Structure formats: C-alpha cells, structure tokens
C-alpha cells in the first residue's frame with residue numbers, strides 16, 4: 242500500500258541523517274522532495290501546497306526539540322502533517338439515539354459498496370449489534386444476489402425486494418428495509434445503493450430520494466483508492482448531492498498510490514471511517530489516521546521511539562553532563578545512574594532496540610538480553626553513598642561487602658562493576674586528550 246510514496250519519503254529522510262542542523266537550503270531541498278513525492282502519488286494540488294507549506298514553516302520555525310536530531314525532527318513533522326491530512330483523530334460511527342441507526346452507502350459502480358456492506362455487517366455483528374443489509378441497488382444486474390450471498394457468508398440478514406413487489410423502486414425498498422429493521426428489532430441498517438460508471442443527474446437524484454426516505458445517520462461514500470484523485474472529485478460531487486458524513490476507502494490492498502486517501506478529507510471535509518483491504522469479509526478495519534501515517538512512512542516503530550525519546554529526555558541533565566565533559570571532569574557513577582534512569586524511562590531496553598529499523602536480524606541476541614543485568618547494576622550503584630559513586634578509589638573491602646549486601650549481590654559483582662567502570666573512565670580520559678574516538682563507529686544521526 243502506497244509503496245512508492247513510502248520509498249520516496251524514506252529516502253528523503255535518509256539524506257538528512259547525520260546532519261547536525263538543518264540549513265534553510267536543506268529544508269528547501271527536503272520540501273521539494275516531499276512535494277514531488279506527493280504529486281507523484283496523485284495527491285491533489287491544494288493539499289500538496291498546504292502540506293508542504295506546513296512542513297517548511299515548522300522545519301524552519303522555532304519548534305526545535307533538543308531530544309531529536311534534525312532528521313528525526315523532520316520525520317516527526319511529516320508524520321504529524323500526514324495524520325492531520327488523513328483526518329487527525331479516528332472518528333467513530335454515529336449511532337442513533339433511537340435505533341435503528343441507518344447507514345447509507347454511496348459511490349460509483351465497482352467501488353466496492355456491496356462487498357463493503359457485507360464487511361460492515363460482519364463487523365457490526367462482532368461489535369454486538371444486530372444489523373440488517375438492505376439491497377437497494379436495483380440497477381446492476383446481480384447486485385441483489387451478490388448482497389444476499391455476502392450477507393449469508395457474514396451471517397447477517399439481508400432485506401431484498403420480493404419479485405413483483407416494488408421491484409425497480411429502490412426508494413421504496415430502502416424505506417421498507419428500515420421499517421423491517423424496526424419491526425424485527427435490528428439496531429443498524431446498512432443500505433446498499435446503486436452506482437453508475439460516472440456521475441449523472443438521475444443517479445444523484447435517486448441517491449437524494451433514498452436519503453430523504455430513510456433519513457440516514459451516516460452517508461458513507463465508498464471510494465476506490467485505486468482510482469486516485471478523480472475519485473476524490475466524484476466524492477466532492479456526491480457531497481454536494483447528498484451531504485456525505487464520511488468516507489470508506491476500499492482496495493487499499495492494491496498498489497494505490499495514496500493520492501485519494503491523502504486528498505479526500507481536505508477536499509470533502511468528511512473523515513475516513515473505515516478501510517477495506519481485500520476481498521475477504523475480514524479484510525476490513527476501522528481507519529486510524531495515525532496508524533495509516535505510520536504505515537506510509539514505513540519506518541518501523543521509529544516514530545514510537547521518537548515519542549519516547551522526547552518523553553525521557555531531560556534537557557537540564559544533559560546540559561549539566563556536557564558542561565562537565567567540557568571542563569574535563571570525570572564521568573562518575575552518579576552521572577551514569579542518572580543516564581541509565583533516563584534511558585530506562587523509555588521502557589525495557591529490549592523493546593527499544595527492537596524498534597530500530599534493521600534490528601529484525603538480531604532477534605535472537607535480543608531475546609537473550611537479560612534486563613535483570615541492568616537491575617543488578619542499578620541496585621549496586623544505588624547501594625553506594627554519593628561520595629563512593631563520585632570516587633571509586635575509597636571503596637575498600639568492608640565498603641564493598643556492605644554494597645553487595647545492600648544490593649543483594651556478591652562482592653565479585655561489585656568488583657566487576659567497579660573495574661569495568663574504572664576502565665571506561667580511563668578510556669574517556671584518553672579520548673579527551675587524544676581528541677577523538679579511535680576505532681569507534683560514528684554515533685551521530
């Protein structure tokens with residue numbers, strides 16, 4: 242889904258990796274790349290303009306978070322703008338105070354309305370409702386039978402016109418479908434309506450007549466994601482004709498470019514409620530703008546990581562530490578404890594590592610990583626007095642024995658930690674005088 246857009250955005254972000262700060266020229270180049278990616282994905286021009294203007298303004302603006310590097314910063318901004326353009330919050334189905342709730346489906350022929358009616362019925366049933374599907378698509382030969390088959394598979398009742406009784410009048414079928422639901426105690430009615438190959442006045446009048454007859458709580462436009470921007474134009478016309486309350490995206494399993502999904506909310510002002518992702522009954526989900534944006538960016542859980550880094554980041558503490566290093570003071574166990582706590586506030590280390598892209602191959606090593614080892618280290622450091630943490634040289638035998646007792650470890654554990662940390666301190670001092678990290682891979686970005 243949206244593969245090409247994902248690739249383009251991801252490679253744009255890659256060029257920002259390792260940059261200390263973004264110059265206005267960097268921002269320009271990034272915005273240009275994003276603009277091209279969106280246009281190629283068939284996103285409508287006004288949406289592209291709004292989107293890129295927002296990215297530019299925010300990336301250049303003062304919205305600089307010290308917890309993130311510039312590359313992450315841009316990922317975060319693009320993610321948030323994607324969420325916004327997809328509708329922000331997910332919007333739940335409006336249920337009527339006095340059941341039945343009436344949901345009318347509208348859209349072009351082949352968009353996936355009948356398929357969707359079955360999926361929606363199936364999902365509603367799972368949610369504890371007692372839905373009924375109404376076959377008011379009398380235009381397309383077979384549409385009624387298709388709905389009956391789908392309904393049967395979903396285990397949901399279908400109201401269809403009996404031959405000879407009002408056949409040919411979809412308005413009457415829709416009205417009687419709702420009466421049937423009320424009489425039989427169904428609390429949700431899904432009305433499948435006819436679509437045509439293109440918009441025409443007849444079709445729109447019929448849709449408006451059905452709407453007036455059944456007074457729907459939701460009028461959902463079923464939008465074939467494969468069609469792209471022109472489908473969004475159709476949605477706009479439907480909105481003018483029957484006042485849509487929401488949109489359902491279908492065929493998101495195909496190689497749709499994303500233009501329709503990213504344009505429709507802005508163009509119609511209607512939220513996307515559901516997504517259909519295949520031909521099976523269960524290929525259906527409630528639409529979550531943030532999850533969809535995450536999938537478009539296709540960045541593992543980098544986004545979660547960014548969020549957690551921001552939460553755990555303590556600017557004051559980091560500044561204090563940087564000052565210390567500059568003054569040539571030693572990094573002590575007290576500093577170490579503070580840093581370790583900041584990192585652990587982000588959650589289990591194992592989970593954090595798993596979220597980094599490319600860590601999938603290291604699954605086994607990660608599984609063997611024992612979080613309790615960190616607990617032991619933390620316990621040992623906590624059992625020391627501040628004076629001990631700042632000067633390991635004062636740790637004689639009796640102090641070490643006390644620390645081991647206090648932390649529930651062995652003296653050998655305490656010795657091991659002290660030795661490793663002393664080594665590390667020595668290395669850091671050497672690095673400072675040598676002015677670099679010989680043999681260490683770059684840690685930036």
Ligand code: GDP
Pocket residue numbers: 348349350351352353354355356357436491492493494495517518519520524
């Ligand atoms: P309607 O004319 O709007 O009622 O459209 P249909 O429900 O008959 O769907 C038209 C075609 O699209 C059928 O072949 C469906 O199987 C197919 N279809 C519907 N939804 C999806 C979907 O989410 N993914 C895929 N791949 N095919 C779909």
